[in-house]
Every structure is written in structure tokens, then in C-alpha cells.
Amino acid sequence: MNKVVQSASEAIKGIKNGMTLMLGGFGLCGIPENSIAALVSAGVSGLTCISNNAGVDDFGLGLLLQKKQIKKMISSYVGENAEFERQMLNGELEVDLIPQGSLAERCRAGGAGIPAFYTPAGYGTEVAEGKEVKLFNGKPHILEYALSADFAIVKAWKGDRLGNLIYKGTARNFNPMMAMAGKITIAEVEELVEPGELDPNFIHTPGVFVQRIFQGNNFEKRIEQRTIRT
Amino acid sequence: MNKVVQSASEAIKGIKNGMTLMLGGFGLCGIPENSIAALVSAGVSGLTCISNNAGVDDFGLGLLLQKKQIKKMISSYVGENAEFERQMLNGELEVDLIPQGSLAERCRAGGAGIPAFYTPAGYGTEVAEGKEVKLFNGKPHILEYALSADFAIVKAWKGDRLGNLIYKGTARNFNPMMAMAGKITIAEVEELVEPGELDPNFIHTPGVFVQRIFQGNNFEKRIEQRTIRT
Amino acid sequence: MLDKHGIAKRIAQELRDGWYVNLGIGIPTLIANYVPEGLQVEFQSENGILGMGPFPTEEEVDADLINAGKQTITAMPGAAIFDSATSFAMIRGKHIHLTVLGAMEVAQNGDIANWKIPGRMVKGMGGAMDLVASADNIIVAMMHTNKKGYSKLLKKCTLPLTGVGCVTKIVTNLAVLEVDSGRFKLIERAPGVTVYDIEKATEGELIIDGDIPEMNI
Amino acid sequence: MLDKHGIAKRIAQELRDGWYVNLGIGIPTLIANYVPEGLQVEFQSENGILGMGPFPTEEEVDADLINAGKQTITAMPGAAIFDSATSFAMIRGKHIHLTVLGAMEVAQNGDIANWKIPGRMVKGMGGAMDLVASADNIIVAMMHTNKKGYSKLLKKCTLPLTGVGCVTKIVTNLAVLEVDSGRFKLIERAPGVTVYDIEKATEGELIIDGDIPEMNI
Numbered sequence: 075m076n077k078v079v080q081s082a083s084e085a086i087k088g089i090k091n092g093m094t095l096m097l098g099g100f101g102l103c104g105i106p107e108n109s110i111a112a113l114v115s116a117g118v119s120g121l122t123c124i125s126n127n128a129g130v131d132d133f134g135l136g137l138l139l140q141k142k143q144i145k146k147m148i149s150s151y152v153g154e155n156a157e158f159e160r161q162m163l164n165g166e167l168e169v170d171l172i173p174q175g176s177l178a179e180r181c182r183a184g185g186a187g188i189p190a191f192y193t194p195a196g197y198g199t200e201v202a203e204g205k206e207v208k209l210f211n212g213k214p215h216i217l218e219y220a221l222s223a224d225f226a227i228v229k230a231w232k233g234d235r236l237g238n239l240i241y242k243g244t245a246r247n248f249n250p251m252m253a254m255a256g257k258i259t260i261a262e263v264e265e266l267v268e269p270g271e272l273d274p275n276f277i278h279t280p281g282v283f284v285q286r287i288f289q290g291n292n293f294e295k296r297i298e299q300r301t302i303r304t
Numbered sequence: 305m306n307k308v309v310q311s312a313s314e315a316i317k318g319i320k321n322g323m324t325l326m327l328g329g330f331g332l333c334g335i336p337e338n339s340i341a342a343l344v345s346a347g348v349s350g351l352t353c354i355s356n357n358a359g360v361d362d363f364g365l366g367l368l369l370q371k372k373q374i375k376k377m378i379s380s381y382v383g384e385n386a387e388f389e390r391q392m393l394n395g396e397l398e399v400d401l402i403p404q405g406s407l408a409e410r411c412r413a414g415g416a417g418i419p420a421f422y423t424p425a426g427y428g429t430e431v432a433e434g435k436e437v438k439l440f441n442g443k444p445h446i447l448e449y450a451l452s453a454d455f456a457i458v459k460a461w462k463g464d465r466l467g468n469l470i471y472k473g474t475a476r477n478f479n480p481m482m483a484m485a486g487k488i489t490i491a492e493v494e495e496l497v498e499p500g501e502l503d504p505n506f507i508h509t510p511g512v513f514v515q516r517i518f519q520g521n522n523f524e525k526r527i528e529q530r531t532i533r534t
Numbered sequence: 535m536l537d538k539h540g541i542a543k544r545i546a547q548e549l550r551d552g553w554y555v556n557l558g559i560g561i562p563t564l565i566a567n568y569v570p571e572g573l574q575v576e577f578q579s580e581n582g583i584l585g586m587g588p589f590p591t592e593e594e595v596d597a598d599l600i601n602a603g604k605q606t607i608t609a610m611p612g613a614a615i616f617d618s619a620t621s622f623a624m625i626r627g628k629h630i631h632l633t634v635l636g637a638m639e640v641a642q643n644g645d646i647a648n649w650k651i652p653g654r655m656v657k658g659m660g661g662a663m664d665l666v667a668s669a670d671n672i673i674v675a676m677m678h679t680n681k682k683g684y685s686k687l688l689k690k691c692t693l694p695l696t697g698v699g700c701v702t703k704i705v706t707n708l709a710v711l712e713v714d715s716g717r718f719k720l721i722e723r724a725p726g727v728t729v730y731d732i733e734k735a736t737e738g739e740l741i742i743d744g745d746i747p748e749m750n751i
Numbered sequence: 752m753l754d755k756h757g758i759a760k761r762i763a764q765e766l767r768d769g770w771y772v773n774l775g776i777g778i779p780t781l782i783a784n785y786v787p788e789g790l791q792v793e794f795q796s797e798n799g800i801l802g803m804g805p806f807p808t809e810e811e812v813d814a815d816l817i818n819a820g821k822q823t824i825t826a827m828p829g830a831a832i833f834d835s836a837t838s839f840a841m842i843r844g845k846h847i848h849l850t851v852l853g854a855m856e857v858a859q860n861g862d863i864a865n866w867k868i869p870g871r872m873v874k875g876m877g878g879a880m881d882l883v884a885s886a887d888n889i890i891v892a893m894m895h896t897n898k899k900g901y902s903k904l905l906k907k908c909t910l911p912l913t914g915v916g917c918v919t920k921i922v923t924n925l926a927v928l929e930v931d932s933g934r935f936k937l938i939e940r941a942p943g944v945t946v947y948d949i950e951k952a953t954e955g956e957l958i959i960d961g962d963i964p965e966m967n968i
Contacts, residue, residue, distance in 0.1 A: 075769040075791040100581045101604040153657030175622025175664030182619045187843030189440035191421035194667040198698030210419035236829040243598035250617045269829025276506040280831035282846045295597035298604040303589040305552040305574040330798045331821040383874030405839025405881030412836045417626025424884040428915030466612040473815035474799045480834045499612025510614035512629045525814035528821040533806040
């Protein structure tokens, strides 16, 4: 069992035009920077990207948007990216906006073999259009389907050769559920360690969910809103 | 905000005849021993207990069964308890047997505001009788409903005054989901610490799910199958 | 008339000891600065933290610790970090006692619109739809009128909805109002604001029951 | 004819490097002792551990570390602990490559019964229904006949089902068989066992295609 690959470009092998990818992160926090850079280099296009946000104009998924490598985005909030808004309003980019909690739960469901579940989120809004509605305790809920992806790409703090991952702070966000939902899951970590170095009791993503792992380098970890207490 | 109570008997205040309880643990591993003892002392009866197992004859939920305090058990496996089997076959005890994964997911759903979800488990068996069936990718799934409880009683390794919990080893099992699904959740811990002593990055159950917490004493932690390598 | 900080201060009076609270972006964020002395309130940010603390000092800044507005934050002692699915499990499962968020429009039946202006603004709903669909106690913090002077408290929302019949209370620069059997019930006036001022600024139907006290802030 | 250990040894030949494997109680548990040299296989126990190791020494015994059979175990380097919902997320989500479990009856269409004898045995299905409903690769490890000498490989199960059409392979004390278009296809004979012995012990329809090799164990 060896899941370790040597570089981001090796990790993304097999990602082809038209595939569906999940990418972890909230804003620019906890995004797989190295893998995104490798996708830009590889020039793969026509991608459907499932990611809570779409990066900013010059970082994160914004880099793939600039190069027109993304055909469709499935996200909950895309407010920080002018190029995204331009492409969407011009009809160059398909966009499926999903309530954040439904997005998280749909990814988890995809990884957990739950094909669909009911949630109250979005009932009575355009999000519910065309969806099955059912009352529970008199309250309407809509049926939401699981999401999965050809490849899920996540970013963790530490990981071992078996794919066990731990995340740091709020860089965890969508990464654990997406790791579950990829047919192939790639983990990009700040520090790659040997099995046994991570405490089994505090693993966030068990290795069974991860197929490839590599230690990234030169993480920029850009901050979107640097707010300081004086 | 003070969730700390001084004893198991204080913790179970408000548990009344006929209520529904969830109790964490797998076999005798990770069960809330002190709270069960307090329930026996309190003599509360007519209980519906949701617990993966039903203890053994003289420990765990077996103690409540002996005293006929349980009206109905909702479990996945009850093979280690002769008194249970006797009461069930004699019709003295209602029993709802549920696939273990569905039980875990139904508890999580109850805590997560998901009223129902689809699972393939149990399709074509008596577990599916009377349940809605829906095909996903051509495969039949059954609709399972969320479980919740008047009180959830969980056992953790360490916990702080705000109710944050960490579990040890496979004593985690059902405890985290049940902690989510109680209207009132009681946590019995081996060690009660001050806020700040547990690393925020490695909390298993965030305090928001816990309403009462106390440090138990004299944990027996009985082992069902003591298997040794020679 | 209140400014943004005044609105935040007034909403802070609604807090109770031991509550878990989710604050939206904008005015709601300011509420954390006005928690009454002696109360312990835990702030949840839907990107995955309970026990959110104040902004960091220059030395404390950590790119891996942000709030839902993508601002750098700190964690209080006793904080807990979790993933997005668990975060919305808390929200959907009604474990959060109070949700405060901004709005572009609120209707007198409690509908809220705050995520989309068709053909113009495309930001997405983020976590707002989950929050408003699940919470039992939702306070909207906003200006009473928009930049053009039009009322944001309407008979019926004109923008795409975020949630239906969910808002319980609205605190604006002019007033505190509750949604009461399909109308806005006026509860308090902002300092120096008359009932007439509020009537003029409110397109939706108002219930004005007896003397309306001035806020005490 | 094989004993329990022989059955376990034969099934161990099915393992592949890098597989995650769930072993049921009884004969399946023994398979962990026969992992072929050079293969790394991770064992999952549905009560919440990946990377299950051998039984502990007297000193290592930990009441907080057990397997699904409630036996004390150890954790291998690189193990991971998780809750029951996550454990069954792995199982239901098809992240486990192989499931091996015992059975009271298997039918020629792949149905399995192993949890209940009406009016007599009431133990519950535990995780078995989730496992058989989700796994793509399910091997049943059992004796070919029951204690009374009746076949456990049937045209149709008589006991309440655990899962429908899910079993892919059966390894017994007499043979290896696959479920193939609604019948049992005989793949291998146990050492010293004839095809005739297997036919006699099998109530369900058998496909016997050419010479049936003897197991190589």
C-alpha cells in the first residue's frame, strides 16, 4: 500500500477534460494550492468544480477561471470574484448555487452512500424549484441528492503514508466531506509523516478515503480579510 | 454558562417514566455507567431506550432490564443478554431491531435536522416492511427517519465545563451522534477539565450539543471478551 | 436614529447567558463587541468554529483561523473546531439559540430576501438559506430603508427569497419590530424617532399598539 | 475437507495489497492470521477502527479498544478511530474493498440469511445488513452444511433475509463457489473432496463447468 506521490502534477494524473472535481476550502482558507497550480499547468478544461467558493481573481479557483478551464461551478458563495461574476452574467459559465449546509451535507452523503436526504433549507425559494417536497412534523422539506466527483482534492495540515489526515483550525471546513466523496481523492499536505506519528484518536479523515497523498510546497496561504485588533 | 452538575443523580433530574433515552456505547465499551446506576436508583420506568446493545445480564442496560424499567429497546444487536431474550420472547419487552449503520445515521440525522434519508441497508428484508422505497441508479433504497430522544446520555474520556468532549479509542462509537440527538444531553466524563485545556482542533463533540456534564467515579469499564495474545 | 453600532448594541440586549449565537456578515458581526457584562455567549461561525474570539493582534494572525466573512479571528478558551457538515448539523438541528443576519428586504409575513438581485448581483446564498430555514429565533439587523430611500420592510418581498415566514424580529436604525400574525408589530422607537417617522419608512402593514417606548440603550 | 482455519486461509488468498477489509465474527476473524507475506491490508471493525491489530498482550489490554465482536484488540501504526456514523459511511459509501461474513443460509441468487431464527434466536442484525447492502465484494465463510447435515447453500433462503442478491463468493469446508446468473458456480474443491461430495451437500443448483481444480492452500 503506497499512496504517496512525489508532486502535484503526478497527483492530478488522470484528471481529464470534462471531469467533475471537488475542491476543499472556504474562501482561500484550506484550499489545495499546489494541485490548483498543477491543474493550471496541465491545461485541463471543461471542468465542473464543486467548491464552496470560487477563489479570488488571482488566487485559488480564480486561476482556473481566468484560463477558462471551468465549464460549471457548484458553489454556495462566489462574491469575492469579479471574473466569476462577469463569466456568469455573460453566460460563459454555468453556475449552480446551493445553500452551504446542503452543499456540505450533499458531499458527505455522496461519500457515505446516502443517495438523498431531506432538508428544510431553501424551501419556498428558487433553490427548491423542481425538487420533491415532503412534510415532516408539518414543516416542508426538500429532497436533496448526494454529490460525488471523479476526483476530490483536499488540503490538510498533516498526513501519513496511509492517507490519514488532520486539518488545522478552520482550514478544515469542506475538506473532510469532499475527501469522502471523490472516486479518487488527492490529499495535499503541509507535512507528510510516517504511519504511527498521528494519534489514531485524533485523525480527522481516516486513510480509507484517500488514494493519493503528497507534501505540497511553498504554501502561500493568502489571507482575504486581514483584520487586526489594535 | 454552567453545565456542570455534581453527580449522576443530579444529572438525570427530569428523566420521567415513559421517556425516550439514548445511551452511548458499543457492548459495554463507552457506556455511561454512573448514569445507568443512577437510573436504577431513581427507579424510573416505562423507558424507551435507544442503544446499540442492551448490556449483559448484570451490567450496562442489563441492570435496567432486570428491574423491568425498560418498556422498549431500539438496538441493532442484543445477543449478549439472556434476560433481554427472555423478556422479548415472552412479549414483556418491545424491541425494534435496526441495522447498525441505519441506527447510527438516524441518530446523527436527528441531531442534524435531517428528518429522513435513503439507505440501501435492509432493502428486501423485514426491516424494510412498510417503508418507502425509491430507486437511485437502479438500486432500491428505503427511507429511514431521524431518531431523537428526550435525554441522551453519553460517556466521554475528557470534557470541559462548556461541554466539549473527547472520547478514547473505540469507546467513541455511538456517543457523538447521540450527543447531537438529545433534547437534553448528559455527558459523563472520566476527567472534567477547564475550558482551554482541550485542544479546539481535536474536540470530538462540540459543547453546543451538551447541556449537563459531570465527572463520574469508580468506572468499572468491564471487558466482555478479554482476548489475549500469548 | 441609530447607526450600525447602535443597532448592534440594541440586538446585544436580546442575548441570554449560555446562548450559542450565529452572527452574519456586516452589522451582526458588531454585536460581539456589545455582549452585556456577566453573560457568557458562544459565537458560532458557520465555516467551522464555536467560541470565536476577537480579531487577532498582528502576532496572532493565522491564515488557518477565519470567520464566515473570511476575516482573521482568534479562538476563545473552550473553543471547538469542526467541519462544515457538523457546523450545519448544529444549525439545521436547532442547537443555535439565535441567528442574526442582514437583509435586503423583509416582508410582513416574515419572508426574507438577502442573496440575489436578478441580472445584477450574483454572490450566492452562502449559509443564509440553511440558517433561516432552521432557526427558531431570527433577528434581522438592517437599515430601515435602502440607499434610494425605499422601505426594506415590505408587504411582500420583490427579490428572490432566502427563506419563507422565518424572521421573528427586526432591528433597524429606526425601530424594533416583531413579525406578528402577518404584520410588523412596532415594539420600540430608536432615540429621537417618532412613530410617524417609522410609519413613513415602512411599506408593510404596521401594528401600533398603545404607546411605543423609546429604546433604552 | 477444510477446517475453520483452512477456510480462513483460502479466503486470505483473495486479499490484494492496499485493500480495506471488514471481517465478521467467527471464521472471518481468523483471516487476519493468514495475510500473505508482502501484502498490506487494513482491517476495519465497524465499531470504529481502521488498522485493527492482533489481540493485546496482558499488559496492553485496554477496555476502550475492542472490535465488533467485543474482543480486546490493538491498533496498528497508522490506525484511525472514528464514530459509528463515520464507520458506516465507509461501508455504505463502498470504501471497503472486501467484506467477509458468516451465514446460516445462502441462496443461489446471492441472498443471505444470518441474523434471525423466528421464535428462537433474537440477537439482531448488528452491522450485517448495512454491510451486505452496500459492499460490491462479499465473501461468505461458512460450513457447507449445518449441524444436522442439511445444506446451507439453498435454492431459496428459508430464514428471514439479511440482504438480497448480494453474495459474490462462498468459501466452505468443501468448496469455493461463485454466485453466477442465479446459480452456484463451482470454482474449486477442498483437498480430498470430490465434485460428487459437493453435489450431495448442495441443495441449490450447481454449475459444474469442466474439470474443477482442487484448492491450492
